[in-house]
Amino acid sequence: MSTTTNTVAEQVRSRYQPQHPSHLRKRYRSEWFFKIYGLVSVLIGLSFLFIMFTSIIWNGWSAFLQANLKLEVFLDQKKINPDGKSDLNTLRHVNFKSIMRNSLYEQLGLSGNLKPKIRRQLNKLLSRNADMQIREYVLANPSSIGKTVEVTVLAHGNVDAFLKGSISRDIPSEKRQINDQQVEWIDQLVSSGTLVMKWNWGLFKFGASSQPETAGLLVAIVGSIFMMLIVIVLAVPLGVAAAAYLEEFAPKNWITDIIEVNINNLAAVPSIVFGLLGLAVFINIFGLPRSTAIVGGLVLTLMTLPTVIIATRASIRAVPRSIREAALAMGASKMQTLFHHTLPLALPGVLTGTIIGLVQALGETAPLLMIGLVAFVVDVPSTLLEPSTALPVQIYMWARSAERGFVERTAGATIVMLIFIIFMNTIVAILRRRFESKW
Amino acid sequence: MLFIVLGLVVAGLIAFIVGVARIKIATNINPTIKMHSRVGYYGTYSLIWTTVPALIVTLLWSSISPHTINMVVKADIMKSAPQLTKAEHTLIMGHASLLAERILALNLQKNEILLSAQRSMATAGELFQFLKKEGVVFGGLPQPHVISAALNLVVLKEQSLWFITSIASVLSLVGFLYAFIRVRPRMQARNSVEAVVLAGFIFASMIAVLTTFGIVASVVFETVEFFNHVSLDNFFLGTTWDPRFTSADLNRGEGQFGFLPLLWGTLYITFVSLLFAVPIGLHTAVYLSEYASTRFRNVVKPLLEILAGIPTIVYGFFALITFGPFLRDTGAILGFDITSTSVLSAGMVMGIMIIPFVSSLSDDIISAVPQSLREGSYGLGATKSETIRRIILPAALPGIVGAVLLAASRAIGETMIVVLAAGIAANLTINPLEPVTTITVKIVSQLTGDLEFNSPQTLVAFALGLTLFMMTLILNIYALYIVRKYKEQYD
Known part of the structure; x- marks a missing residue:
C-alpha cells in the first residue's frame, strides 16, 4: 500500500518537478514546439485561403478579356436591302456571314477564288455567332448601309484560347485545335491590329451557349437576383416574426422547446435534403414549374430562415430589459414595445443576420440542382415562373464542360460570385462597426 | 392568382381608409365617448377582416x-382508358398538361374553346383539327385521350380560377361589412389587431416545425414507394450499386441498389477530412485563444471566417482544377498512382472547408473553460503548453468531441465538393488513392437529368436522402446535447 503511494508520488515528482536544468530545458523546448505547431496550423489555414484565391484568379482573370476582330465591313446595299427597308425582319434574312467572311479574307490579303478547305479554315477564326453582331450593328445604325464601316466581332473560342496561351504553339500542328496555317493568319491579324483583346462584356451580356465565346452569366445573375429578392421578401418578415415570438411572447413549455430544437436542427440539415423537400413538395404537390426562380427562392428561404431567426433572437436578446420596462411602464402594450422600441434597436443585428443568410443562400448549389435549375437557358427570364439558372449552378455546369474556354469562364464566374459575396460581407462589417450597441 | 392578391391589397387599403373615416365620424358625432384604441388600429382592424381570411383561403386553394x-x-x-397500364396513363397525363399549357398560353377567346370542349361529343380528330386551326402547335397527331384530357385540364383550371x-x-x-359594423369607439380594436399579429408570429415560428415535418413526410413517402419496388436488404445490405438507368432495362430484372459502397465512400471521405482538419483546426483554436496577441487574432480570425464563408462549389472547383491534378502530379513524381478524384484529394479539400468550422467551435469551447483552472495549473508551476495539454484540453474534451461530431455531420452532408471532386463509380476500396463515391453524389446523379418519377431509379434518391437526413440528425442532436451539457458544467 505504502509502496504504491510512494511510486505515485515519485512519478508525480519526476514528471512535474524541475530536478534538473536539462529537464527544464526540455519542458521549455516542448513549450516552444507546441506554440510553433499552433502557428503552423494557423498558417496552413491561411495559406489554403491564399492558394485558393490565387488559383481561381490565376485561372479566371483571362475570362474578362476576349479576342475580338475589328473588321472593315462593306455593307453592300444590294446584298442587304435593295428595297431600302432596314427592320429586323428584312435583316434576319440577310447573309451577313458571307459579308463578314469576305471582309476577313480581304483583311488577310486573300481574295479571288479560295479553295473550300482554306475557306473553312478561315471561317473557323470567327465566332459562330459573329454575324449576329453585324446585324445588330446595322439595326442600330441603319445609315451605315452602303458604306464601309469598322465592326468589332468575336473571334472563335479557339483563337481566343490560343492568344491567351492555353493552346500552346509547341503542340504539333495536327494535335492542336488551331493548325499552322491558322497560326500564321492569327499572327498576321495581330500585327495588323485587327485581332485585339478587349474587355469581355459578353460575360455579362449572354446566356447559356455551347460556344465558350458566346457563353455568359446574364441569366444566372438575373436568376440569382430573383431568388435573393424572394428570400428577402419572405425570410426577413417570417424570421423576424418567429424570433420576436420566441424571444418575447412564447411561454416556456414543451411546444416552444420543440420549435427551438427544430430551428437549431434545421440550421444543420444538409442542404441537399432541402432540395429533396423542394422537389417533393413545391414541384410535385404544389405543381410549381421546375427550373424556375420561384421554387429556388422558396427552397432557399426555408434554408435561410434558421439563420435569420437565430441572428435576430440574439440581437433582440441584447436589447437591455430597462428599455422594455420603460416602455411598458409608460402604458405601451407588449406588441407596441416590440415594434416601437425593441425591434428598431435590434435592427442592425437583424440586418447583419439577414445578409449572412443571403450570402449563404447566394452560394448554395446542391438544393438548386435537385429542383432542376441545371437548365440550358439562353433567354433572360422576365418573370419568376420562367426557366432560369443561378450563379453557383452556372459555375457547376461550366465546371463540367471540358473545353479550355469554359474552365477559364468557370473561374471567371467564381470571381464574379466571390465579388458579390465580399461586397455583402463588407456591408456586414460596416453595419457592425457603425451600429455597435452602446449598452 | 396574382390579380386576386393585388385586388385584395387594393380592397385592404380602401377598408383601412373606410375604417379610419368611420371611427372619426363616430367620435365627431358623439364626442363624449372616448376611443379605446388609437385611430390607426380601427383602420387596421378593418383591413385585416377584409384581406386576411380571403388571402388565406386563396393561398390554400392555389396550393392544393x-x-x-x-x-x-x-x-x-x-x-376512359382502363385497358392501358399505369405508366401509359402517366405519359398521357404528361402530354396533356403540356398541351393544356400551350392552349392556355394562346389566350384566345377562351370561352370558345371551353364551349367546344364541353361539347366534347366531338371526336379526337375533330378536336385536333379545331385546335390546330386556332394556332396550337402540335408535333404530330397526339395519342388518343390526350386532347380530351388537355381540354379537361383547361376547363378545370378556368373553373378553379373562377x-x-x-x-x-x-x-x-363579408369581412369588410363585419368590420364596418364592429368598428365603434368602445371596441377594443388594438387587442384584436395584436391578437392577429401574435397569431402571425406563432405561424412564422411554426414554419421551422412545418419544414422539418415536410422534409420527413415527403422523403418518407417517396422512400416507402421506393421500397415497394426494391427490397430492404437489396438496399441496406447490397454491396453493388448499379441502378440501370434506361427504362428499356426494366424487364431485365431490377437494378442493384446496394447502399453500402456509398455509405463507405461517405464515411471514408469524412474520415480523411476530419483526420486533416481536426488537428489543424484544434491547434489553430488553441493558438488563437491562448497564444496569439489581440492584434494577430483580430486579423487572422476574420480571414479564417472568409474561408468558412466561401461557397462549397468554389472548393469543389478548386479541387477539380488545382488540387486534384496537383496531387496526381505529385504522386506521379513520387511513383504513386493517384487518380485526380481520389479519396485523398476530395477528403483534403473537404478538410480545408471544415478547418474554420472546427477552429471556431473549439475556440468558443476553450474560452468557456474557467480561468481558475488555468491559474491553478500555473500556480503549480506548469508551463502554458502543459496547462493546455493536461488541464484545458481534458476539461474541454466533451465540448471538442461535440464540435468534431458537428463537423462530421457537415462533411457527411456536403455535396458540391464531392460532386466535383470525388468519383462516380461506387467502389468498396480502402486505398485512399482511388476514387469512391458518396451518398450525396448519387442523390444528385439520380435526380438530375430526365425525371420519370415513379421509377426506382429516381425514388432511390429519396431513400438515400432519408438515410442522410437521419444520420446527420442523430449526429447533430447528440453533438448539440454534448455541447450543451458541457457548457452547463462550467456555468
Whole structure:
C-alpha cells in the first residue's frame, strides 16, 4: 500500500518537478514546439485561403478579356436591302456571314477564288455567332448601309484560347485545335491590329451557349437576383416574426422547446435534403414549374430562415430589459414595445443576420440542382415562373464542360460570385462597426 | 392568382381608409365617448377582416388545386382508358398538361374553346383539327385521350380560377361589412389587431416545425414507394450499386441498389477530412485563444471566417482544377498512382472547408473553460503548453468531441465538393488513392437529368436522402446535447 503511494508520488515528482536544468530545458523546448505547431496550423489555414484565391484568379482573370476582330465591313446595299427597308425582319434574312467572311479574307490579303478547305479554315477564326453582331450593328445604325464601316466581332473560342496561351504553339500542328496555317493568319491579324483583346462584356451580356465565346452569366445573375429578392421578401418578415415570438411572447413549455430544437436542427440539415423537400413538395404537390426562380427562392428561404431567426433572437436578446420596462411602464402594450422600441434597436443585428443568410443562400448549389435549375437557358427570364439558372449552378455546369474556354469562364464566374459575396460581407462589417450597441 | 392578391391589397387599403373615416365620424358625432384604441388600429382592424381570411383561403386553394385537378383528370383518363397500364396513363397525363399549357398560353377567346370542349361529343380528330386551326402547335397527331384530357385540364383550371376569385371576393366583402359594423369607439380594436399579429408570429415560428415535418413526410413517402419496388436488404445490405438507368432495362430484372459502397465512400471521405482538419483546426483554436496577441487574432480570425464563408462549389472547383491534378502530379513524381478524384484529394479539400468550422467551435469551447483552472495549473508551476495539454484540453474534451461530431455531420452532408471532386463509380476500396463515391453524389446523379418519377431509379434518391437526413440528425442532436451539457458544467 505504502509502496504504491510512494511510486505515485515519485512519478508525480519526476514528471512535474524541475530536478534538473536539462529537464527544464526540455519542458521549455516542448513549450516552444507546441506554440510553433499552433502557428503552423494557423498558417496552413491561411495559406489554403491564399492558394485558393490565387488559383481561381490565376485561372479566371483571362475570362474578362476576349479576342475580338475589328473588321472593315462593306455593307453592300444590294446584298442587304435593295428595297431600302432596314427592320429586323428584312435583316434576319440577310447573309451577313458571307459579308463578314469576305471582309476577313480581304483583311488577310486573300481574295479571288479560295479553295473550300482554306475557306473553312478561315471561317473557323470567327465566332459562330459573329454575324449576329453585324446585324445588330446595322439595326442600330441603319445609315451605315452602303458604306464601309469598322465592326468589332468575336473571334472563335479557339483563337481566343490560343492568344491567351492555353493552346500552346509547341503542340504539333495536327494535335492542336488551331493548325499552322491558322497560326500564321492569327499572327498576321495581330500585327495588323485587327485581332485585339478587349474587355469581355459578353460575360455579362449572354446566356447559356455551347460556344465558350458566346457563353455568359446574364441569366444566372438575373436568376440569382430573383431568388435573393424572394428570400428577402419572405425570410426577413417570417424570421423576424418567429424570433420576436420566441424571444418575447412564447411561454416556456414543451411546444416552444420543440420549435427551438427544430430551428437549431434545421440550421444543420444538409442542404441537399432541402432540395429533396423542394422537389417533393413545391414541384410535385404544389405543381410549381421546375427550373424556375420561384421554387429556388422558396427552397432557399426555408434554408435561410434558421439563420435569420437565430441572428435576430440574439440581437433582440441584447436589447437591455430597462428599455422594455420603460416602455411598458409608460402604458405601451407588449406588441407596441416590440415594434416601437425593441425591434428598431435590434435592427442592425437583424440586418447583419439577414445578409449572412443571403450570402449563404447566394452560394448554395446542391438544393438548386435537385429542383432542376441545371437548365440550358439562353433567354433572360422576365418573370419568376420562367426557366432560369443561378450563379453557383452556372459555375457547376461550366465546371463540367471540358473545353479550355469554359474552365477559364468557370473561374471567371467564381470571381464574379466571390465579388458579390465580399461586397455583402463588407456591408456586414460596416453595419457592425457603425451600429455597435452602446449598452 | 396574382390579380386576386393585388385586388385584395387594393380592397385592404380602401377598408383601412373606410375604417379610419368611420371611427372619426363616430367620435365627431358623439364626442363624449372616448376611443379605446388609437385611430390607426380601427383602420387596421378593418383591413385585416377584409384581406386576411380571403388571402388565406386563396393561398390554400392555389396550393392544393393543381394537385386536385391533376388527380381528377387522371381519374378520368383511367376511366376512359382502363385497358392501358399505369405508366401509359402517366405519359398521357404528361402530354396533356403540356398541351393544356400551350392552349392556355394562346389566350384566345377562351370561352370558345371551353364551349367546344364541353361539347366534347366531338371526336379526337375533330378536336385536333379545331385546335390546330386556332394556332396550337402540335408535333404530330397526339395519342388518343390526350386532347380530351388537355381540354379537361383547361376547363378545370378556368373553373378553379373562377371559383376562387368569387370566393375571395365574397369573403373579402363579408369581412369588410363585419368590420364596418364592429368598428365603434368602445371596441377594443388594438387587442384584436395584436391578437392577429401574435397569431402571425406563432405561424412564422411554426414554419421551422412545418419544414422539418415536410422534409420527413415527403422523403418518407417517396422512400416507402421506393421500397415497394426494391427490397430492404437489396438496399441496406447490397454491396453493388448499379441502378440501370434506361427504362428499356426494366424487364431485365431490377437494378442493384446496394447502399453500402456509398455509405463507405461517405464515411471514408469524412474520415480523411476530419483526420486533416481536426488537428489543424484544434491547434489553430488553441493558438488563437491562448497564444496569439489581440492584434494577430483580430486579423487572422476574420480571414479564417472568409474561408468558412466561401461557397462549397468554389472548393469543389478548386479541387477539380488545382488540387486534384496537383496531387496526381505529385504522386506521379513520387511513383504513386493517384487518380485526380481520389479519396485523398476530395477528403483534403473537404478538410480545408471544415478547418474554420472546427477552429471556431473549439475556440468558443476553450474560452468557456474557467480561468481558475488555468491559474491553478500555473500556480503549480506548469508551463502554458502543459496547462493546455493536461488541464484545458481534458476539461474541454466533451465540448471538442461535440464540435468534431458537428463537423462530421457537415462533411457527411456536403455535396458540391464531392460532386466535383470525388468519383462516380461506387467502389468498396480502402486505398485512399482511388476514387469512391458518396451518398450525396448519387442523390444528385439520380435526380438530375430526365425525371420519370415513379421509377426506382429516381425514388432511390429519396431513400438515400432519408438515410442522410437521419444520420446527420442523430449526429447533430447528440453533438448539440454534448455541447450543451458541457457548457452547463462550467456555468
